[in-house]
Amino acid sequence: MAELQGVTSDPVPRPGARWMLEPGTPGGVDDTMERVIRTSRWLIRCIVVVGVVVGATFVVGMRTKSSTVQGAVRRMNKAFWNPRSMRTAGTPGAYASVVHHVGRRSGRPYRTPVVPVRVDGGFVIALPYGGRADWVQNVLDAGRATIDHEGERYELERPEIVSTDAVEDCFGASERRSHRAFKVDQCLRLRIAGPPTS
Numbered sequence: 052m053a054e055l056q057g058v059t060s061d062p063v064p065r066p067g068a069r070w071m072l073e074p075g076t077p078g079g080v081d082d083t084m085e086r087v088i089r090t091s092r093w094l095i096r097c098i099v100v101v102g103v104v105v106g107a108t109f110v111v112g113m114r115t116k117s118s119t120v121q122g123a124v125r126r127m128n129k130a131f132w133n134p135r136s137m138r139t140a141g142t143p144g145a146y147a148s149v150v151h152h153v154g155r156r157s158g159r160p161y162r163t164p165v166v167p168v169r170v171d172g173g174f175v176i177a178l179p180y181g182g183r184a185d186w187v188q189n190v191l192d193a194g195r196a197t198i199d200h201e202g203e204r205y206e207l208e209r210p211e212i213v214s215t216d217a218v219e220d221c222f223g224a225s226e227r228r229s230h231r232a233f234k235v236d237q238c239l240r241l242r243i244a245g246p247p248t249s
Contacts, residue, residue: 125180136164141199150176151197152189161186167200168221173207173242174198175218177226179235182212187239196241203247210241 140147147164154161163186167174178187190196195208215236219227229235 133164137162140164141202143202148198148200150186150190152186153193155189155192161189167198169200170218170221173240174200175221176239177215177222177230177235178237178239179233181237182239190239195244203249205247206244207241208244210239213238213240
């Protein structure tokens with residue numbers, strides 16, 4: 052079959068089809084990849100900057116006991132951390148234990164995950180939000196609470212707020228570093244009222 056006059060087998064780029072241009076030409080493959088790389092680097096820088104700002108705001112807010120920052124952290128804990136912690140809290144080997152307390156106004160029973168330290172005759176619980184937390188106020192108002200810890204239940208009494216410095220030796224090295232970093236200067240101390248039950 053005779054070839055048609057003026058017909059070429061080379062592809063002709065369509066308008067807007069930059070991906071068909073030769074590498075190295077303006078608007079070609081190399082140019083597109085360079086723009087993608089530049090955009091990716093810019094996004095990474097933005098993410099890093101935002102992360103640094105959020106982290107700094109968190110640390111400063113916790114150290115200065117900012118009600119805005121602490122309120123946001125408490126809401127996040129209630130929505131995400133607390134429900135997950137409660138799945139295993141109080142069981143043998145669990146990271147958290149459970150404090151049972153009663154609302155001082157509502158009279159409703161509540162459960163709050165905490166990270167206590169067992170001490171002679173009782174427990175000590177660091178208070179990153181200070182003594183203003185609702186559960187702490189409930190326990191102080193009632194003068195008693197119950198804690199599930201390592202698979203056993205303890206009745207507790209005589210709760211009191213103490214300075215972290217007074218009980219710092221009860222905590223491990225990593226906890227002490229966290230206390231200094233976030234300026235955790237208060238703890239709740241509770242005494243065991245009787246033998247534990249399973």
